Amino acid sequence: MNRHDIAWCPGCGDFPIRATLEKVLRELPVAQKDIVLTSGIGQAAKMPHYLPYSYFNGLHGRSLPLAVGIKLARPDLTVIAVSGDGCHYGEGGNHFLHTIRRRLDITILVCDNKVYGLTKGQSSPTTDLGMKNALDPQGNQNTSFSPLAVALVAGAPFVARTFAGDPQHMETVLREAILFKGPSVVDILQPCVSFNKVNTYAWYRERIYRMEEPQKDRYEAIRLAEGWGDRIPTGIFWRDGQFICREGKEMFRRHVTESAVARLLNKPCIMMR
Amino acid sequence: MNRHDIAWCPGCGDFPIRATLEKVLRELPVAQKDIVLTSGIGQAAKMPHYLPYSYFNGLHGRSLPLAVGIKLARPDLTVIAVSGDGCHYGEGGNHFLHTIRRRLDITILVCDNKVYGLTKGQSSPTTDLGMKNALDPQGNQNTSFSPLAVALVAGAPFVARTFAGDPQHMETVLREAILFKGPSVVDILQPCVSFNKVNTYAWYRERIYRMEEPQKDRYEAIRLAEGWGDRIPTGIFWRDGQFICREGKEMFRRHVTESAVARLLNKPCIMMR
Amino acid sequence: MEFNVLIGGEAGQGMFSVELELTEILSRLGYHFFATKNYMSRIRGGHNYHMIRVAERPVHALSGKPWDMVVAMDSAETERRHRPALREGGAFIGADRIGQLEAEATKTFQDVTVTSTLLTGLILSFIGADPAAAQAVAPDEPARTALAKGREFAARWGLEGPRSLSPKAGDHCKLDGNQALALGALLGGCQFVAGYPMTPATSILHYFSAVAPEVPVHFEQAEDEIAALNMALGASFAGLRSMAATSGGGFALMTEAVSLAGMTETPVVVIDAQRPGPATGLPTRTEQGDLDFVLHAGHGEFPRVIFAPGSVEEAISLARRAFDVADRWQIPVFVLTDQYLADSVQVMEGRVPTKILRRETPVFGAGYRRYEITDSGVSPLTYPGLSEARVEIDSDEHTEDGKITEDIGLRARMVDKRLRKFEGLRQEAVMPTRFGDRRATTVLVSWGSNRLIVNEAVEALRAEGIAVSSIHFGQVYPLTPPMARGLARKRLICIENNATGQFERLLRRELGLKAAHRILQYNGECFTVAGLVERVRKILG
């Protein structure tokens, strides 16, 4: 991929995410043709354009219902939704909650730069309380959104955080998330060199530590996932080995037959009271 | 209020909720005229029609942004949003998350019958996994939504559960929720005699117990809030005494003046780059 | 010779059961009938009423004539409202008689809900239905006993056989409008439906969830309507013919995704089952108020087609066609229905078509370009996972291979490509249907659910010596010049269930046709034949 074709700022955290994702997908035990990406709108949401897979780059906030539709229609496909924090947690917050609840095998990747990048730096749900920017000159007045804790209480069986500045770690986490059978959520800490002057590579490097393995206790996982400040854990917070994934129905190329319709017609009326 | 004017089924849990709310509001140390209710659409959302206060009965799922607009415009008003589980957690799920984050003094009451009542019994977000109904003849396939746990991780400083079959308890909880300064969430377990044949008065009576006081540990509160089954706690799960509520700006009847506009005109251009 | 009955009461008092049981037996006996209902947006209480018309020829509308029978399941409201419209000598079944039936049901069957079967038996007796035949088609033994008991009550109350109606429907099936649409969707190859409950669309969703265990289709209940249409687009992209069904308020939430379908050229069908607006309006009543909205829904410009069936036959055929058109032209296609059609149970004579429309999926090589610019505007469509061909779909303006572009020349060519589809769509537009004597100078114009009400009014007017004909638009967009043929010099009366005459304005804008008069109704009720005849008569003087 010609670097010049990529519409991100030089130094953007999306570049290492892209490179890692490309590697992970290439090495995945899944045929290239069977991988499908969905995304919304934002800088991160341009990701599928820079990877050699089928994709549906849809509307801001709506990557997840697209992914749900695809997965239900074609359980044979590996479906990954990748977008920004504004897209997944802001405009798309309702889908974030309810897609997790659907128990489908969908991977949700969030390039979390804690800001609306493409629209030039406004507060996103993950922006810290008190942060100032053009639309919040007095400082953001909202409690910062804790995406992984929300994912956990919404019932996500696989919840992880990684960092765009740690490709090795990203690689492991992304691979595991994609291979996990069920809705998996990965929040990727992504420095935005143009609009987030606080949460920089250096800032993260000072604070981040790797958790070696998932928590045994879900509430401990929630507590850790909420933690922010001097020490920021990365890694898999929670991985539910017992999770029962919903299996889609095979329908593609299995058409409704004329005899089936005739059978339905002979049944008593399906009528809603 | 003439009982006959009320469009609920005889025996519906919404009746005791209404009666209790009427009592609590009447006894509140707030003038009747300063109380405003908002609601969405559904059986529960008809509530404001049966109470003697100003109200805005808006769209399905949208009671909360209405409440936010009202509270920001008129910090002097006491604002209560009351609707069903489908309305607040389904269609309105994104507003549920983000209204809590806004740190405003808004009370969110949910008449939770674990079903879409007005549209005749489909699964709502709080419907249990596996429950069957007309639109889910094979049984609901989604993880049941845990509203209070989500409220807690979204940052709600006041989170409670009460039961339509326990008016005394409701009364205390609703009063405290309304008097609490900040976003407060009360999930009210509400039997639906027409469509929910499982979670009946009797079913709840067998399982419910009262917590005497709020938890000291937020994670313990989350754990309890998620609990469902043989033992169902009611009461205030969490109450953050330290919470700093966002204060709105007094604007009503304080108009922009012509001299202020003239001053603005003399400033260098406000232009977004 | 016909029979009109109204069964009223509070929600939950069993009127719907009477409608279901009676229409089922009428159908099995081979009667022509039509049934529809007015109900409130509540689960218990209030005032609902079901209206059933039985006749010796096909009927597809409320007659609007005085009732032959009024059944009041409640104590006062039905009597107060509807007894004044009972014809002289008509039968009134009031609280006391219902009480006797309930007592019987409780005593003999230990089940008060059997009252509906008793009433069914009573009504069958009233219309002079053959008792033996009725017994033969009853679903089970207790039903047979109850029907017989119902007849006994009819006899006891002197209501036995005063009307003598013969069953004259041939081979037929009975369908309501939503079942017909759902069936049409199946025949159009639809395999994926997403939706969020909303009256009067919910029963379309119910149909799909009910048949899903038997056929390869899936219904997904979405968290909101935004998700619903985006899910349908995802499923369509992945290879299934897909749809979303909702009513106006839910449709409002889908408009951004409608625009997405337009930009990404993703085939999809959306059914809008209209109800009176704005906002929540009258959630369980009928209106044709969303035409303008659906026609212009979504920001930006892209081709679309809108169908508005006027009968159960047309509901099947146009829903079926909708999927075919959406898929072949890669556009969003809309079907407008309304509560009236959705909730009206009708007899459909003749065979239901069972031929399923589908398209072979072409498979392409690695050089596949999803948005290849072609003369027809249609690019090759395939699905991910079938070959090396990557399917790249983008909501921004894009290159032929689906990458974001800001090349202004390409932008204009892509707009042209998408809009060029209109040429082909116009060529295959569904022509309106005509009814009555074409030489009449007055033409009643309708679209959507009013078709058969209008046609019966045409017949009634002709019987009075008033010459009118009618034209019905099953396809309301695009409108093409051939559709207007012969209409320019007619006196047009546009009949719509809305307050502003939306279709009449569209005729003006698209075909330059000016209607001389409009007959509008927007109180939430459907037209009746008698009501319409009266209004046409008033206009014609």
Next chain:
Amino acid sequence: MEFNVLIGGEAGQGMFSVELELTEILSRLGYHFFATKNYMSRIRGGHNYHMIRVAERPVHALSGKPWDMVVAMDSAETERRHRPALREGGAFIGADRIGQLEAEATKTFQDVTVTSTLLTGLILSFIGADPAAAQAVAPDEPARTALAKGREFAARWGLEGPRSLSPKAGDHCKLDGNQALALGALLGGCQFVAGYPMTPATSILHYFSAVAPEVPVHFEQAEDEIAALNMALGASFAGLRSMAATSGGGFALMTEAVSLAGMTETPVVVIDAQRPGPATGLPTRTEQGDLDFVLHAGHGEFPRVIFAPGSVEEAISLARRAFDVADRWQIPVFVLTDQYLADSVQVMEGRVPTKILRRETPVFGAGYRRYEITDSGVSPLTYPGLSEARVEIDSDEHTEDGKITEDIGLRARMVDKRLRKFEGLRQEAVMPTRFGDRRATTVLVSWGSNRLIVNEAVEALRAEGIAVSSIHFGQVYPLTPPMARGLARKRLICIENNATGQFERLLRRELGLKAAHRILQYNGECFTVAGLVERVRKILG
């Protein structure tokens, strides 16, 4: 005599700084100028360009003539794309010269971003601006030094004063279209704005968040556009004039709440800053593609008004009026603008009106009925908490006191009441503005942002001896018969930035006016005067 410069480069290379600094000084020096920009949907890289026109008379459009100067901040792209459009003898500032300026900025100022000030000095020198005057209005000492250095470079490169332009603007201020709308909103009494960032509407939101510390207004960033408009409705119900601002895709999400405003008769203003669709389209370019959508947005039927200002003056006056109309008639009012107007910086001569429109709040007693049926259709409006009067607002069909009703007679009366407002709204409609010789048989018709481009084209054509006049619709809905006066026999040419001629069709439907020709553009760029003249000439010639 005028000067046209294009400054191109990658996003983030400082072109916007040059525009800001140069226009600020031009304004302070009293020059007439016009500036606009084409930029991509990205933060760094790509190709953006800013165009500034300086003249001795008011200019409010791109001339479309060859450039007098092209400045390339990048290495190749600007030169490749725009140098061919440099007039013979025009100045090209390319990579080498920019390099020298950057070196100077780094050396003398230790700040490479000072390059923009050097360029500003150079350009001022090129147009022959008075050096002393420029020094006097420079913001600070380093700027003065940098401007002087810029002049030195102009001298060194032989670019000193080849054009000699005089500043001829009188008392004026400089505004872009979005600032003008925001200012108009303030003047209309708007105190509450909710929105979600979306180009090209975001700067309206910025304006409000920037002034909030100084005036009693509030901006709330919503979680999505659905919330935004519902918040605005909540604030309006509570007593503040309110609005939401967005672009087409965000507007799509607001359509259900638009219908809610219609049903609940809650005053609100919505600004749709249009960009090319469908879907994400070209997020940072211009189009007039949402007229049909906004006109019919929301299910059901209710009155609305749509303004589409054509200048910064009109942006102020119509935005101001929008709040007044919304409040007095209790309806949603829309303002259509677009990226072109939003991002064009213009000189506005004459005083900005500062009179603020407002309405006294009536206070009622306990018998207050929010939806009292009146002759005008307007019911008494007050707010909660002011007295015993309860304010009861309902999205279902409702009684006069705001309770849910299913009374069909009342339903029809409420529809009539709401739609009756159209009568009053028609009476106070804003008439279109005419320009040029009214006797000319050809009339150029425009709406929204094209107004002043069209007017300059009218002048240019007249200069060539071609007689045309123009008419501009600042109010695009409702359209009333007086607006059509004198147009029926003219040869109308409808000029729109879209692909299907939406306004032209509306004229046909509403006023029966048929345009003979359409000039449409839909590649994301605005019209230029020269481009438009050329296309009109082709039609007439």
